[in-house]
Amino acid sequence: MNGNTVPTDVLIAGGGSVGLMLAVLLRHHGVKTLVVEEKPGLSPHPRATGIGSRSVEILREVGLEQAVNEAAVDLQAGKIKGRTLAEADFAEAAEWRAKSSAEITYTPARIRGTCAQNRLDRVLITRAGDVEFGAALDSFEQDSSGVTATLSDGRVVRARYLVGADGVRSRVRQILGVGVTGPGVMGRETTSILFDADLHPRKPFAMCNIEHPDAPGLLVTVDGKHEWVFLTTLDTDPTPDLLRTAIGDPSIEVKIRSVLKFRGRGQVADRLSVGRVFLVGDAAHAIPPLGAFGLNAGISDAHNLAWKLAHVLRDEAGPELLETYHEERHPVAVMTMSQAYLRFNDPSLHWGKDMAEARRVAGAINAPVVHMGYRYGSTDLPSTEDITLNLDGSPGSRLPHMWVTDGVSTLDLVRSQWCIFTADPEVAADIPVHLVDGWPYGTLLVRPDGFVSRS
Numbered sequence: 001m002n003g004n005t006v007p008t009d010v011l012i013a014g015g016g017s018v019g020l021m022l023a024v025l026l027r028h029h030g031v032k033t034l035v036v037e038e039k040p041g042l043s044p045h046p047r048a049t050g051i052g053s054r055s056v057e058i059l060r061e062v063g064l065e066q067a068v069n070e071a072a073v074d075l076q077a078g079k080i081k082g083r084t085l086a087e088a089d090f091a092e093a094a095e096w097r098a099k100s101s102a103e104i105t106y107t108p109a110r111i112r113g114t115c116a117q118n119r120l121d122r123v124l125i126t127r128a129g130d131v132e133f134g135a136a137l138d139s140f141e142q143d144s145s146g147v148t149a150t151l152s153d154g155r156v157v158r159a160r161y162l163v164g165a166d167g168v169r170s171r172v173r174q175i176l177g178v179g180v181t182g183p184g185v186m187g188r189e190t191t192s193i194l195f196d197a198d199l200h201p202r203k204p205f206a207m208c209n210i211e212h213p214d215a216p217g218l219l220v221t222v223d224g225k226h227e228w229v230f231l232t233t234l235d236t237d238p239t240p241d242l243l244r245t246a247i248g249d250p251s252i253e254v255k256i257r258s259v260l261k262f263r264g265r266g267q268v269a270d271r272l273s274v275g276r277v278f279l280v281g282d283a284a285h286a287i288p289p290l291g292a293f294g295l296n297a298g299i300s301d302a303h304n305l306a307w308k309l310a311h312v313l314r315d316e317a318g319p320e321l322l323e324t325y326h327e328e329r330h331p332v333a334v335m336t337m338s339q340a341y342l343r344f345n346d347p348s349l350h351w352g353k354d355m356a357e358a359r360r361v362a363g364a365i366n367a368p369v370v371h372m373g374y375r376y377g378s379t380d381l382p383s384t385e386d387i388t389l390n391l392d393g394s395p396g397s398r399l400p401h402m403w404v405t406d407g408v409s410t411l412d413l414v415r416s417q418w419c420i421f422t423a424d425p426e427v428a429a430d431i432p433v434h435l436v437d438g439w440p441y442g443t444l445l446v447r448p449d450g451f452v453s454r455s
Contacts, residue, residue, distance in 0.1 A: 004156065008034040008130075009313055011149055011159035013137040013172050016043070017117050018281030018298035019165030020124035020131070021058075025302055027129050028062045028416065029310035034159070035128060036151060038136030042125065045194050045258050046116035046222045046229050049206070050292030054372035054398070055299045056109035057411060057450070067123045068115055073224040074204055075113035079351055081209035084248025085219055090203045106368075106388050107401050108409035114206050116222045116229075117295060137164075137171055142276045161309055162277045165298075168265060170283035176274045182267035182337055186288060186344065188233040194258040195243055196226050215245035264288045266341045268333045272326040278305055285333040288344040296371055297336045301329055307416065307448040328376040335379075339370045356385050372398050376451060393441030399450045400441055410436060416448045 010026055012019045015037025023033045051059075051068065059065045082088030104110075125131060140149035140162060147162040164172025173180075208219040210230075217232030230243055240254040247254075265286040272279050281298030305325050311317040342364045343350040349364045359366065365373075365384045373387040375396035383389040391400050399421065402410045410421060419432040423439035445453040 005148075006034065006155060006157045008032050008157060008159050010034075010161050010163060010309060011036070011137075011147065011157050012163045012165055013149075014165035014167060014170075014281070014283065015039070015128075015131050015133065016165065016167065016281065017048075017121055017124065017295060018302055019163075020121060020128045021299050022163060022165060022280060022302035022306060023128040023131070024062055024064070024124055025058075025306035026309065027127065029306055031306075031310050031313055033129055034157060035131040036135045036137055036157075037131065037133050038152065040134050042118065042121045042133075044118055045192065045260050046118050046220070046227075047192075047260075048289075048292065048295040049114045049116045049220055049222070049229075050295070051111055051115050051120065052292060052296040052371040053104065053107045053109045053111075053368070055296045056111050057107060057372075058299055058303045060109055060412070061414075061416060061450075062127070064123060064127065065109065067126075068120060069110075069112055071119040071123055072111050072115040073113045073221055075206055075221070075224075078206050079209065080205050080207075081211060082248075083211050084215075084246060085199065085201060085208050085210065086248030088201075088205075088208050090201075090205065106391055107372075108403070108411055113204065113224075114221055116227075119223075137166065140172075140175060140277075147276050160276070160313060163305070164277065164279045164283040165281050165302075167282045168267075168286045170279065172277065173269055173279055173283050176271075176277060176279075178274065178279070179270045180267040180286075181270055182265075182286075183341060184267060185263050185265050186341075187264045189261055189263050190231055190233050191238055192260040192262065193230045193232075193238045193243065193256060194222070194260075195228055195230065195240075196255040196257060197228060197243070197247065197252055198226060199228065199247065199252075210246045212245055212248075215242050217246060219246060264344060266337050266344075268330070268337050272301075272330050272333070273322065278322075278325060280305060284329070285337055287337050288340040290343040290347060291340045291350050291367055291370065293336050293340045293370060297333060300332070300372075303449050304329055311448075331379065332374050332376075335365075335374065336370055339365050359385070393444050393452055393455055395452050395454050397452055399444070399446050399452055402436065402439070404434075404436060410434070411450055414446055414448065414450050418448060418453075419446050420444065421446060 009032040012035040015035045023035050026033045080088045136152040138150045138152045146160050149157045164170050220229040243254045266288045268285045272284050280301040287294035308321050368387040373390040377396040413434045421434050422443040444455050447453050
């Protein structure tokens with residue numbers, strides 16, 4: 001190896017949320033990583049704001065659940081609407097939020113409200129190890145023993161594996177020559193305006209549909225106090241007056257901090273891995289922006305891939321284990337993208353009340369099932385509505401959650417390693433065996449990512 005070549009086990013191209021999460025997970029498994037990101041620093045723009053329960057379970061596994069909860073914003077209402085924020089009706093959304101919280105019995109993970117992506121990133125980078133901003137991946141070549149990558153600053157990195165977490169227009173995917181399949185670009189261009197204003201809503205809320213004809217859009221909570229995002233498809237310059245109209249207060253002081261323009265997109269890479277190179281997050285799949293599926297699917301990509309890379313790097317498994325990354329995550333990506341696309345065309349499938357029959361007719365799946373009620377190796381599910389029926393200990397499903405002691409779930413006992421769950425005291429093995437009183441699921445072999453390998 002050239003003396004100027006930087007060595008690492010895994011090179012991650014892209015330092016957004018998924019790239020940082022992958023670095024956290026790999027370091028959790030003892031793998032040396034290097035993250036390179038072309039931007040000069042963490043993005044100040046919130047982007048996604050919904051962290052799902054499965055993502056919180058993964059954060060819990062690496063000891064970051066509490067830190068993310070501290071970065072989250074308390075909410076009393078979910079999605080509200082009004083001609084302006086000042087005229088919004090909170091009552092119906094508050095009732096929906098309370099009902100949803102009461103029904104969550106299938107996971108130990110709790111997030112107290114909403115945590116915007118920029119706030120999540122600030123937590124992740126504390127545990128992500130070596131992250132270099134202002135350095136993009138320019139080119140790479142792979143051979144039988146690794147990947148040689150050239151960065152935009154001329155440096156060369158030699159890695160055992162390369163992961164592209166570099167977004168919708170992934171340079172890694174382009175170099176691999178991997179195509180994408182899906183509806184592609186959809187809808188009108190959206191302007192996302194990050195701004196500061198001292199708003200005083202009657203209750204904390206996640207988002208508010210603004211119906212004013214001069215300022216139609218979606219107002220989104222970032223910190224619940226001063227930071228907000230306004231999303232609009234209105235073809236006009238973003239101005240403080242536009243925001244004041246949406247807020248419903250012509251006198252309020254507004255400071256615009258950042259503006260991003262984007263269009264929804266639905267696509268899935270035809271391959272999620274080629275040799276020693278892998279795709280995660282938006283590089284692997286662009287999910288239409290309704291349902292909070294995109295970021296969470298990317299975090300689950302990282303979780304699936306991390307333990308497999310660790311096992312192969314430690315010679316605890318052969319390279320064929322890495323082939324299962326595409327086999328398992330590609331069908332999930334296709335399902336997730338198609339479910340978000342259905343919601344993009346009919347938001348009531350996601351936000352409407354008592355929509356089970358409408359979802360059945362439309363071929364839509366209830367959101368919790370999309371997030372973690374799927375099964376690796378099978379598209380047949382007991383229920384597309386009730387996630388508890390799917391988390392039944394079947395192979396390919398996420399291990400059922402049961403409280404073992406106060407504050408300790410069966411998921412906590414996995415501890416990122418192969419293990420067995422059983423109610424049979426006669427079971428013995430060379431891996432940890434967890435004897436759980438009242439365990440109704442038989443004897444289960446569970447993978448390091450908490451999915452059932454076999455029963």
